[in-house]
Amino acid sequence: MRVALLDGAKTVGAKILVSGGGRCNVTHEVLSHTDYFGNRRIIKHVLAAFSVEQTVKWFASLGVALKRQETGKLFPVTDKARTVLTALVDRCHDLGVVVCPDHRVTDITPSTGSEGGFVIHHIHGVLRAKTVILATGGRSIPKSGSDGFGYELARRLGHQVTATVPALVPLVLDEQMFHKTLSGLSQEVELTTRVSGKEVDRRTGSLLWTHFGVSGPVVMDASRFWSLGHEQGKTVEVYGNLLPGQTQEQAKVWLMEQATENPRRSLLKTWAQQIPERCAEALCSYVGCDPKTAIAQLPRKDRDRLLAALTKLNFPVSRDRGWNYAEVTAGGVPLEEVNFRTMESKLVPDLYLIGEILDCDGRIGGFNFQWAWTTGFLAGQAATASVCGDEGSLR
Numbered sequence: 001m002r003v004a005l006l007d008g009a010k011t012v013g014a015k016i017l018v019s020g021g022g023r024c025n026v027t028h029e030v031l032s033h034t035d036y037f038g039n040r041r042i043i044k045h046v047l048a049a050f051s052v053e054q055t056v057k058w059f060a061s062l063g064v065a066l067k068r069q070e071t072g073k074l075f076p077v078t079d080k081a082r083t084v085l086t087a088l089v090d091r092c093h094d095l096g097v098v099v100c101p102d103h104r105v106t107d108i109t110p111s112t113g114s115e116g117g118f119v120i121h122h123i124h125g126v127l128r129a130k131t132v133i134l135a136t137g138g139r140s141i142p143k144s145g146s147d148g149f150g151y152e153l154a155r156r157l158g159h160q161v162t163a164t165v166p167a168l169v170p171l172v173l174d175e176q177m178f179h180k181t182l183s184g185l186s187q188e189v190e191l192t193t194r195v196s197g198k199e200v201d202r203r204t205g206s207l208l209w210t211h212f213g214v215s216g217p218v219v220m221d222a223s224r225f226w227s228l229g230h231e232q233g234k235t236v237e238v239y240g241n242l243l244p245g246q247t248q249e250q251a252k253v254w255l256m257e258q259a260t261e262n263p264r265r266s267l268l269k270t271w272a273q274q275i276p277e278r279c280a281e282a283l284c285s286y287v288g289c290d291p292k293t294a295i296a297q298l299p300r301k302d303r304d305r306l307l308a309a310l311t312k313l314n315f316p317v318s319r320d321r322g323w324n325y326a327e328v329t330a331g332g333v334p335l336e337e338v339n340f341r342t343m344e345s346k347l348v349p350d351l352y353l354i355g356e357i358l359d360c361d362g363r364i365g366g367f368n369f370q371w372a373w374t375t376g377f378l379a380g381q382a383a384t385a386s387v388c389g390d391e392g393s394l395r
């Protein structure tokens with residue numbers, strides 16, 4: 001069997017190199033289908049086929065030892081994404097895979113002859129193949145080579161592609177918001193997203209204020225809901241509770257206790273016990289309260305406005321930051337169109353689809369790579385068995 005890897009980019013694996021801040025978050029210690037969005041029934045079946053344990057062993061067999069971070073994320077012990085990429089490319093060479101960078105595929109057509117297979121048109125000519133594994137990724141960071149053309153290839157072969165939107169992407173806020181003054185500051189926030197008035201997501205985590213708006217894991221994870229709702233022309237609201245776990249009423253009780261115990265303490269110093277002082281200051285100005293006011297003298301109206309802002313702060317999102325900043329794509333080829341045991345297309349025999357081209361996106365933490373490894377493993381096994389018979393499988 002001969003295997004060729006055609007990649008449009010001049011160097012393969014660009015995304016591996018930029019991933020995880022250059023360290024490549026290979027996978028996550030604990031993994032569940034609920035860490036992903038898409039058809040979770042199918043995702044669950046797929047994930048079961050190649051566990052995190054198998055992934056760790058597989059990387060060890062390639063000479064890449066992984067280490068666990070406190071958060072459960074797994075990284076190469078070298079802390080270098082390059083280690084992961086080099087190991088994968090070396091393995092391709094060991095197995096005799098012909099790696100062809102700078103070979104952008106422009107079309108794939110099923111052969112008309114009785115032998116079946118495909119004709120793959122690329123910028124330097126054509127290649128005939130018995131099976132094709134389409135691993136063209138999504139649309140995030142188009143300059144890496146994944147510019148969405150893979151969806152067009154899939155469409156031409158008869159597949160549907162659901163709306164694709166940026167996910168794991170920072171959100172840009174309206175200029176009127178106070179984000180610029182807090183640029184660089186991180187804090188815990190409970191973020192709620194409502195689409196057409198209905199809550200679709202609620203999660204707690206670290207939010208990073210930036211010069212353009214908000215970022216950080218909690219925002220990145222929630223962003224897909226904003227992008228999808230917006231794409232569908234729906235009203236999307238994003239709220240933050242800056243006192244995660246507390247209701248407005250509980251916050252009020254706490255504030256009143258503080259007013260009894262330390263009546264002369266300023267609003268700023270009081271709230272600085274619960275949220276970063278810079279944020280307390282920005283929030284006071286935003287709702288029109290003087291941060292220096294002694295809490296016992298705070299007018300009730302001001303108090304209620306501030307409490308409402310603390311527990312249900314409206315983030316006026318003007319847009320997501322777009323494909324150049326998105327880590328992944330939400331949407332893609334529907335999972336229902338592939339056989340989840342093999343990742344073979346249900347529409348085109350001997351065509352396999354893996355990774356981000358499929359309608360499945362994971363949250364931050366190594367979940368998207370795990371999806372790529374697992375679907376790649378399944379397709380690799382099945383395609384090999386189909387070409388060589390079972391004894392040829394890649395165990």
Ligand SMILES: Cc1cc2nc3c(=O)[nH]c(=O)nc-3n(C[C@H](O)[C@H](O)[C@H](O)COP(=O)(O)OP(=O)(O)OC[C@H]3O[C@@H](n4cnc5c(N)ncnc54)[C@H](O)[C@@H]3O)c2cc1C
Nearest residue numbers: 007008019020025104105136137145146355356366368369
């Ligand atoms: C900045 C950033 C950081 C990330 N960090 C992490 C992380 O730490 N952990 C994690 O789990 N996930 C991370 N991700 C997500 C992860 O990188 C992707 O989910 C994963 O790379 C998807 O793998 P894939 O093989 O499906 O697609 P890709 O990695 O995008 O690879 C697709 C390949 O197909 C090639 N291609 C596309 N079209 C054609 C064509 N027409 N002809 C030939 N070749 C073509 C491209 O050149 C590319 O090499 C990150 C993503 C980004 C952008």
